[in-house]
Amino acid sequence: MALVGTKELRMAIASTTLNDVNLQAVGALVEQIRSNPQLAKTQWKSEVRWQGGFKSEARSRNLPAASSDEPTTLGGADTAANPVEQLLGALGNCLAVGYAANATVAGIRIKSLRLDLEGNIDLQTFLGLAESNAGFDAIRVKVHLDADAPAEAIKKLHDKVVKTSPVGHTLSRAVPLDVELSL
Amino acid sequence: MALVGTKELRMAIASTTLNDVNLQAVGALVEQIRSNPQLAKTQWKSEVRWQGGFKSEARSRNLPAASSDEPTTLGGADTAANPVEQLLGALGNCLAVGYAANATVAGIRIKSLRLDLEGNIDLQTFLGLAESNAGFDAIRVKVHLDADAPAEAIKKLHDKVVKTSPVGHTLSRAVPLDVELSL
Numbered sequence: 001m002a003l004v005g006t007k008e009l010r011m012a013i014a015s016t017t018l019n020d021v022n023l024q025a026v027g028a029l030v031e032q033i034r035s036n037p038q039l040a041k042t043q044w045k046s047e048v049r050w051q052g053g054f055k056s057e058a059r060s061r062n063l064p065a066a067s068s069d070e071p072t073t074l075g076g077a078d079t080a081a082n083p084v085e086q087l088l089g090a091l092g093n094c095l096a097v098g099y100a101a102n103a104t105v106a107g108i109r110i111k112s113l114r115l116d117l118e119g120n121i122d123l124q125t126f127l128g129l130a131e132s133n134a135g136f137d138a139i140r141v142k143v144h145l146d147a148d149a150p151a152e153a154i155k156k157l158h159d160k161v162v163k164t165s166p167v168g169h170t171l172s173r174a175v176p177l178d179v180e181l182s183l
Numbered sequence: 184m185a186l187v188g189t190k191e192l193r194m195a196i197a198s199t200t201l202n203d204v205n206l207q208a209v210g211a212l213v214e215q216i217r218s219n220p221q222l223a224k225t226q227w228k229s230e231v232r233w234q235g236g237f238k239s240e241a242r243s244r245n246l247p248a249a250s251s252d253e254p255t256t257l258g259g260a261d262t263a264a265n266p267v268e269q270l271l272g273a274l275g276n277c278l279a280v281g282y283a284a285n286a287t288v289a290g291i292r293i294k295s296l297r298l299d300l301e302g303n304i305d306l307q308t309f310l311g312l313a314e315s316n317a318g319f320d321a322i323r324v325k326v327h328l329d330a331d332a333p334a335e336a337i338k339k340l341h342d343k344v345v346k347t348s349p350v351g352h353t354l355s356r357a358v359p360l361d362v363e364l365s366l
Contacts (some may be wrong), residue, residue, distance in 0.1 A: 020235035025258040030310050040306040044267045048275030050296035052203035056279040058272025059295040060264040062357035064250055075208040081243040083277035083350045084227045089241030090273060092231030093251035094266035095241040095362065098309075101258070113233035123223040126281075126347050127213050135353030136227075138270070158364045164309050167266045170318030173356045178326040179278065181341045 021104040023155075031038035053077060084136070087115040089141065102160050103147060111146040139171065204287040236260060267319070270354075271300040273321065277350035285343050286330060294329040322354065 017023065031042045050056045054076040057065040068083060070076025079090065092115040101109050120140040122180075124130035147154060163167060196246040200206065216223045232248075233239045237259040240248040251260025251266060264272065275298040286293050307313035330337060345351060 008288070018212045021237065022243050022255075022258040022342065024347045025255065026310075029256065029258070029306075030312065033312060037307065037312075039311070042306055043301060043303050043304060044265075044271060045299070046264070046268050046275055047270035047300040048272060048279055048300065050293065052280045052283075054280045055312070056276045056284055058264070058275055060267075060268035060272070061254075063261075063264055066264060066269070067273060068272075068279070069248075070280060071244075072205075073204040073212065074209065075200065075212070078246075081241070081249060082227075083280065083341065084353070085229050085243035086241075086249070086269060086273035086276065087350055087353060088227060088229035089231060089243070089249060089251075089361075090266045090269035092229055092241055093239045093269065096231055096233045097237045097253060097266065100233065100235075100237055108340065110233065114190050115231040117231065117282065118226060118228045120224060121329050121349055123201045123212075123225055124216065124220065125352070126240065126349055127223070127224070128343075128347065129213065129220075133352055133356065134349045135356065135360055136346050136349075137352070137357045138352045138361065141360065142365045143362060154364070158200060158362075160311075162360075164207070164311065164317050165289075166304055166309055166317045166319075167270055167363070168318070168360055169308070169316055170267070170270060171317065171358050172360050173318065175319055175354050176321045177274075177324065177345075177351055177355050179326060179341075179351070181337070182192060182325045182327050 013051065014141060019104045019110050021100050021102055026101060033105075034074060054082075055079065057073075084119070087141065090168045091165075091171060092117050092141065092163050094143065095143070095161055098161035098165050099143075099145065099157065102157055102164075103149075106149075106153065106157060108147050108149040108153060108157060111148065113146070114144040114169050116142040116144070129180075187314060201290065202283050202287045204283050205286055209288075237264065237265075267302070267304060268326060270319075270320065273300060274348075274350045274354060275324065275346050276301050278324065278326070278344055281344035282326075282328065283349050284339065285340050285347075286332075289315050289332075289336065289340060291330050291332040294331065296329070297327040297329075299325040299327070303345060 125134035308317035
């Protein structure tokens, strides 16, 4: 029967897209890089435009711009997360991709995943009242993962995600910044 | 004349909001922190929720959620900047706030400000093909600043911004990450 066939096809496709992850695309990329490691060398960009006050917009590739602002207590208009909140968000989003990718490869179905990130900043350096660390001294993340797998498999997944996160590595290492004024 | 008075008042207010920056709010914060340095100790948060595939959303305070995704070549649906692009955006937005704040304090009017950020990532570690640095090895920023000030004042402004950026400090130092699985 045609209808049954269609349903079975849908189920077969669903089984290859566990966690809605396009495993075929990831697998193809891995194979391409395995035969030509140069393909692993990627470059990423962002263009930020100031919009007055403490507002700005960041744009990558042809994607919609993402807004940035500061809370009113810091002199902003409070229309969007501020840069340090965006940094925490970037780490959480990166870890989420890591869980989705590695769980899918391991055949683990994720039911839900939430990450709570936080960090402290002493504003004195930014405000010119001290010369110390202007940034986060540490970042804490609580991962709330509900998945169809034994505790041991979840622990293994977690360790792999933390060990291979691009944003995690960028934050936990000292990265040289070259900020050049183009006059 | 009432009308002239109103216009003069508007002009006076405008002069205290150079670059659309609420200098009064920033000044009040500085004075509060000067008399009570404990007020400089701030905490920032982000809550990230996975949405299937490589999509997730980051939310801070009561602000609208910001979307995250990956390019199709990496198995995503390409609906938003990915986490490493967000990281570059966060740095650019942070530097933009720094220029706006410090230029305003120095009485410099910013006509336009754009920041071009880029960095390279070797995907082999993220994809499990190598055990090396999964993140940016370095980040380069070109700052395009058009402002009403002599070159020397611009250079001084630039140095101060780079020296006091919260996201800049976070990236250029090794920040301890504590990623805990909440079972």
